[in-house]
Amino acid sequence: MLFATALLPAEGQTVDTLKAANLRNVDIVAPRLRGKLRANALGQITLNLDFLNDMPKLFGNADPLRYAQSLPNVQTNGELDAGLHIEGCDNMHNEMSLNGVPVHNAAHLLGIFSVFNASHYAQMHFSPTAISAGHANRLGGFVDLSSPDTIAHKLAGEGSIGLISSQATLHVPINGKMELMLSGRSAYINLLYHRLLNMKDMALKYGFYDANLTLTYHPNDNNTLRMDYYSGQDDGELNQKVSVYKGNMKWANYLGALHWERRMGRTTLQQTAYLSAYGNDFYTEFENTHLRLPSSITDWGYKAHLSFAPLSYMPLWFTIVCNFNRSK
Numbered sequence: 001m002l003f004a005t006a007l008l009p010a011e012g013q014t015v016d017t018l019k020a021a022n023l024r025n026v027d028i029v030a031p032r033l034r035g036k037l038r039a040n041a042l043g044q045i046t047l048n049l050d051f052l053n054d055m056p057k058l059f060g061n062a063d064p065l066r067y068a069q070s071l072p073n074v075q076t077n078g079e080l081d082a083g084l085h086i087e088g089c090d091n092m093h094n095e096m097s098l099n100g101v102p103v104h105n106a107a108h109l110l111g112i113f114s115v116f117n118a119s120h121y122a123q124m125h126f127s128p129t130a131i132s133a134g135h136a137n138r139l140g141g142f143v144d145l146s147s148p149d150t151i152a153h154k155l156a157g158e159g160s161i162g163l164i165s166s167q168a169t170l171h172v173p174i175n176g177k178m179e180l181m182l183s184g185r186s187a188y189i190n191l192l193y194h195r196l197l198n199m200k201d202m203a204l205k206y207g208f209y210d211a212n213l214t215l216t217y218h219p220n221d222n223n224t225l226r227m228d229y230y231s232g233q234d235d236g237e238l239n240q241k242v243s244v245y246k247g248n249m250k251w252a253n254y255l256g257a258l259h260w261e262r263r264m265g266r267t268t269l270q271q272t273a274y275l276s277a278y279g280n281d282f283y284t285e286f287e288n289t290h291l292r293l294p295s296s297i298t299d300w301g302y303k304a305h306l307s308f309a310p311l312s313y314m315p316l317w318f319t320i321v322c323n324f325n326r327s328k
Helices: 002-006 049-054 064-068
Strands: 037-039 045-048 095-098 123-127 142-146 156-161 165-174 178-187 202-220 223-240 245-264 267-286 289-308 311-325
Touching (some): 064 142
Parallel strands (some): 095 142
Antiparallel strands (some): 037 045, 165 178, 178 202, 223 245, 267 289, 289 311
16 A cells, blocks of 8 residues: 555646846837927917817818917907907907917907918917017917928818808929918808898998918028918998998908028027008998098018027017008
8 A cells, every 4th residue: 555655646846946137228119199289387388280170160160269269368258259368368468470470450250250271370379478578568478370391292282161251271382392382261251141131221241351372492401481471351341221321341461471490500590570561441421421430550570589409599579560540
């Protein structure tokens, strides 16, 4: 019995061994998540405008200022208000600009639309405060729309059709170093809704348009030249048949600018010469009474911005503002 037990098979288990290795340097590589909204320590926000394709559209058009109204520190007085009331400041205290050039009264149709054609620009810069050398005499914030820095290599275009207006943008590359970008928007309220606007004793007409042109030239990697042009106009007319009353009101924006960006190693110099004009003309006629109230404002100036990474300095700031008002 003891002998049989001794012949039973038995299994043994080896001792576990642990090997250790010393690593001097460890590199962890992962793709960087680039969001469409970036903010710095001062509260300034940079937003890529391609996100508007996924946002709800008002009457078929996406408006950058509609999204800016939903940002922190911003509130509006009503639904039909395109102004930005930032931290309690009135809308007139803000600065609205295209590529750094100021635009006056940036609204159409009582504030339902702004003058900014989103498809023509790449980014929107928003800040709740405009207290800096580049935004003098401003108590509120600023909103600036900037054009793309890249050059398109093939002909491309996009557009949208809405219930009140339609817009389109066309990219035309030239010789691989130059691009012409054209954008336009026009309203067709009188064409589609003229029966709703023509009442028994009163007829109302209204329309507006926006036109953008940007010519970008990259002669080399260190220089970028850009020419901007914008024009927009609103035209409203009210005729009352019974009292023989007639009223007409127009307001328009015109903007032209030349930009030059020069890179010298870690130093970048940006220069802009611009002219921005706004005017409105109110005319009314009742029996033998005629009243006309035209007014306008024209800004022209020069900006220079010098930055040396990681520092930024604006040594030059020169602006001439000319106000012209008349009535009779």
